[in-house]
Amino acid sequence: MSRRLAQESPEPRPADSAPARRAVVAIGANLGDRADTVARAIAELDRLPLTRVARSADPIETVALTLDGPDAAAPAYLNTVALVDTRLAPSVLLGYLHAIEERHGRAPRSADQARWQDRTLDLDLIAHGDVVCETPALVLPHPRAHERDFVLRPWLAVDPDAVLPGRGRVDALLAALPGSTP
Template sequence: MNRRLAQGFHGDAPRVRHVPVEAVVALGANLGDRHATIAAAVDELSRLPLVDGVRASEPVESVAVTLDGPDASAPAYLNAVAIVTTRLAPSVLLGYLHAIEERHGRERRVRWGDRTLDLDLVAYGDLRSDDPALQLPHPRAGERDFVLGPWLAVDPDAVLPGVGRVDRALARLRGDR
């Protein structure tokens, strides 16, 4: 993908979009006061520059997923999804998500390890990117009921680019065909 397109600018223009887009952000936490952390992160999303609105799901609890698969012995996650209406370019939004994680003590020592806060940019409108720094949609979103369920609760007509309707993807994942 053209990096300039992913960053949302042309020529010397700033890295903002002039037309708002809906971005889907997955939130997760399995360390500390999970409820307070998720609530604070949603509030911080709503206060970002060039964000015109945030709609967030109620949090749901899920088993921790590690590189080896589900791990019931690890602290359980609290997960939610926020739909962010923004004029920020996707790469800029992702940078803000990382900054919010850091403010909440996120450490990136172990891949798929325990986290005080995890914010994933799941989708940014219908944009697709295979750039390793900005993969859109999130490559594993369609495999995670703890993303699809909360997303569907906020947007019953949601569509995951490259996968299709979120309600159908969730039904397939749960074996409801």
């Protein structure tokens, strides 16, 4: 006869009965019809299983970042943030984000892929509730989100009380960026 731990439920809970968590997805595009791509990506997020888009910010246009810093000669990005309520595990949600990117023409990610290339669509999982994790495939919260005006500004626009786990309030992070105006 096996013994159950007190906190272990007698039967596994179906995924759809798990509590939803608020996840933050950064969306960017600098190739093709950027506005249409961003709008379609948000609609696709809203159609994911066990997920709904709670809010998304108006897109902002930003200068492309390269390894050497901002590059005004590169195609400009259209960036926004979507707040989604999801019952999907972070790794599962990330897999769906990569599939959406691929449907919009982004080549599958590889370990040696340049981080700074132009993109038809870029979806980054910034935060997933208060989850903190670091694996080869996923780091949460996103390790550079606190440095990125194009993530913090739209996030703050849709959630004035937003907090980036482990980093603090988004309004304070944005105010601390050089040359940033909230």
